[in-house]
Amino acid sequence: MSHRRWTSTRLVRRAPLFVITAAVLALTAACGGSTTSGSSQPQGSSAPLTTKSGAPTTSSSTTQAQGEQVTVSDDAAKQLCDMLRPQLSDWRVQGPTLGKISLNASVHEWALRNGGINLKVLGDKEVLDRVTTKSCSDVRDQAISALEIPNLAAGLVG
Template sequence: MTARRGRLAATVAATAALAALVGGCSSTGDSPTPGNSAQTSALTSTPKSSATQPSATAGGESGAATGVTDAQATQLCSDIDEQLQSWRTYTPTIGKGGLNTVVISWATANGIDLLKLAGDRGQIDTITTAQCPQVRDGALYALEIPNLASALIGF
């Protein structure tokens, strides 16, 4: 039980850190120094190696647009499903924090780029719609939200 609380505390800390990171990294388009805008565009335009990302044409993909395997999508669905009862018990506000914890823990465990995920939070809806629509609907109902992306904090 102590190990589980420790993991939960670490996950909450990671959620807060990610929210701060994403909030601090958001840009209004104005660069404080001329070198920053060039550096940012060079970083964002660097193509990812096919060795680190699953191929969109490889078998076992839950969706070419999402770039996750069926096993990863199944794990996300399972992680969300495990939390549904808690989210039904507590207020939607607390449950939304739990959704963030689940998504960040899942992404971290599967080597998914959190910044890329933050830029396209709709991926979570795409994955869950394709892999586990009943679990997704349960989460939407419990959290009282129109889609999962709308509950992701700091994105």
């Protein structure tokens, strides 16, 4: 009987790890296809397929072409700050590589809780910097320092 209880307890303790692992794998799979097919020019090709103007497109102009900046309520902004704040010390200890994985997981969990706006956030990564600059600039500055990135948008994968 004690063996069964021990196994059950072990599974309960590891459940969050399984959920996070599944989320990271799903995120990796979802982002993996978009990095190669998102280019307007196939790899190894010297001429673009089509161009609307003479200038090449960049990711920032693609975001602007979609035309939607993500708008976030004050409550959602506070929730993001509250999710990031307790992780700052972990990120300092773990280093930037593991910290960025944790940042991605936190941002996607936050986006999911706030209307499932994950894809919108990936399309407008700068929303993280806009929201945190307005609501919790101290948390933003500490996160940028701990993760060794120029801004929070740079830490998001996808």
